[in-house]
Amino acid sequence: MFLRFVSQSIRRSPRRKAMTVAAVAMGTAVATAMLGVMLDIGDRVNRELRSLGANLMVTPKARSLPVEIGGISYRPVSSQDYIPEDQVQKIKSTFWQLNITGFAPSLNAVDSLGGRNVPVEGVWFRRRFRGDGSMLEAGLRTVNGAWKVDGKWVEDWDRNDVALDAMVGGALARRLGVKPGDTLQLFGQRFTVTGIISTGGEEEDRIFVRLEVLQRLVNRRNQVDAVQVGALTKPEDEFARKDPAKMTPKEYDRWYCTPYISSIAHQIEEVLPMAVARPIWRIADNEGKVLGKIRGLMMLITLAALASAGLTVWSVMATTVLERRGEIAIMQATGAGNGLVAALFSTEVALEGAAGGLIGSWVGLLLAEWVGRAVFQTSLDIPAMLGPVVVGAAVLAAVAGAAQPLRRALLLEPAVALRGGE
């Protein structure tokens, strides 16, 4: 009987019901689309910010102070300070390995070219290696997404390839007048220039060659001087600034298991005990600030949208109950108890809320997906829980909206209500 009443009510005025459901669906769609975009925009922007370059620098624990201007060292290199090249890929075996988007080992040397000392860096350009069962990539190209190259990158997939290829920084290339395809005399060998690198930074005055080639030429096999690391991090907060040495074990665990720049640096030092990992604050700090602003902004906007979506659903439901005061009065007049009438209406309203919520969350997810594709060219990573949670919220908002007018209608004398008064 109860169920029949509800289904009859829905069947008898399909038009009005459809409008109510549509209104709920629209409110839910707004909420879902905003939430979907908000929940993932931080990660998307974080990835965009990685094109700034490395935010961590790993260097050997030095016994002496580096004296270096523009890549040229003014003190003979102490051969004791280095990171073994075969250990470098351990960076990808730390707890936060998935947050490390790239790393690039390099070895520094200086050679005279055109009457001036020029820094030469031996690097991995793009190297594949096997780690944790999958093939991983590392090298300059994985860290510096914004570098512009005129010509071609050096291909160093194969570590046994000893071709004498070089890439030259833009400023140096202009000074020397070299173009891609020209040759250079370095360490008494003829190098072929494959490409010119423009970055605007110090790299413009350097020459880049294969790491193995430079190691052989300066006789420092298996050694690297620095590793640049690019990592996706969580912006620093109060907690992150605490000194890990003074944390309680519980706090330490929480710090260790959060991708703060400092905890990632700490984990790199754990796998590379001969090295120190330092955040490059110019990048790391500002990255965190920008990210924090964007996250906060999206959160508040979403909050505003959620509030208005909730109000919309609420007002629609209040309207439907208000319109049906006559019906309620008739039910009461024919002997239905207040509890029964309330149960009937709440069920109906909840059903409408659920139907609208389902349609709305589906549409909202599609819209969020569309925004993600239009702006970031990749689909968004939306948590599976979002749909059910939003539907639940829609039902709640619907019932809440109906509650107050329903109570008023029930308290009204049927005779007064049927006469059309207040």
Next chain:
Amino acid sequence: MFWNFVLRAVHFRRRRLALAFAALAVSATLATALFSVYSDIERKMRVQFRGFGANIVIAPSGGEQTVPLAAVALAEQQGAVAAPFIYTVGRVEGEPVVVAGTDFRRAGPLTNYWRVEGARSAAPGECLVGSNVAAHFRLKLAQKLELEGAPCTIRGIVSSGGAEDAQVILPFDTAAQLAGLPEGNKAAASLVQVRADGQRLASVQAALAKQLPGADVRLLHAVAETEANVVLKLRSTLFLLTALILAITTLCVSSNFSALVLERSKEIGILKAIGAAERKIAALFLSESLILGVASAAAGYGVGLLVAWWIGRQIFPESAAAGVGVNYGVFLPVTAVTLAMATAATLAAAARIWRIKPAVILRGE
């Protein structure tokens, strides 16, 4: 008589109308807040990117070792922030260290990311030291640093994760003397860092390159492009979301307004039965909707500005002085959209007035 009728209608159905009013006001609020935030977001985000420091570097080119100091003034004429830097090698206790010199006042905005213990600038006879230098020579604040040729008192310890960590940083003139660079007209720097407004970056770079033919004026691609990219993407996300939300709420509100007319079929029937012209009835409903529309647009505008102001204050407190992201100009578009919405919805529903047959309606079908 006409207005009396309208006002009475509003009065008698105030509860029902209050709900319609609320729905419309909420959407006007959301529209005002989102447009307000959207119209200002680019400027605000670009301010955030200032923290990354320079986006143009003026470096020596060709056989030169230095750039003329005049480059700083030229960059400032372009409305950019610029600071000269000098790098040389000095000696402390017989050991070589890198000595940097800069104009602290000018370099301040470019070196926000330095984490400093103590002061951020040094007067003549004072200096800042990098954290590695401090650790290496076991130096503390207020101690004397025995730098050959320019002994100084340590006012701050800098840690940046970059080259500064291994440098002693002096006031520009002191470092210039130490490096043996010329003074006066021929004064020069090792390099000049420039921070130009993101939107004018290309033109500032072009102008500087033209005025300084002997130097290499380079764009720092990583900073410039990431800034442009992130700002663009955030803007388009906000734009799409604002448009979407507006479209959805418009739909929602217009169905609400149609309902306002439809549920009064009986009244329409009575009015027609006692001889009212359809036009007149439509005008009646339209003016009712317009009153509602204007009222809710005004209310929504007020609340929306408050929301925008609150969001601005929460997220960008530092730009509070420069107006907190409230854009008064959104009033007209918001009112126009709200009124158009109310009019269109009412007119669409009002078409029924012509089709209603009083006899049929009043019989209760």
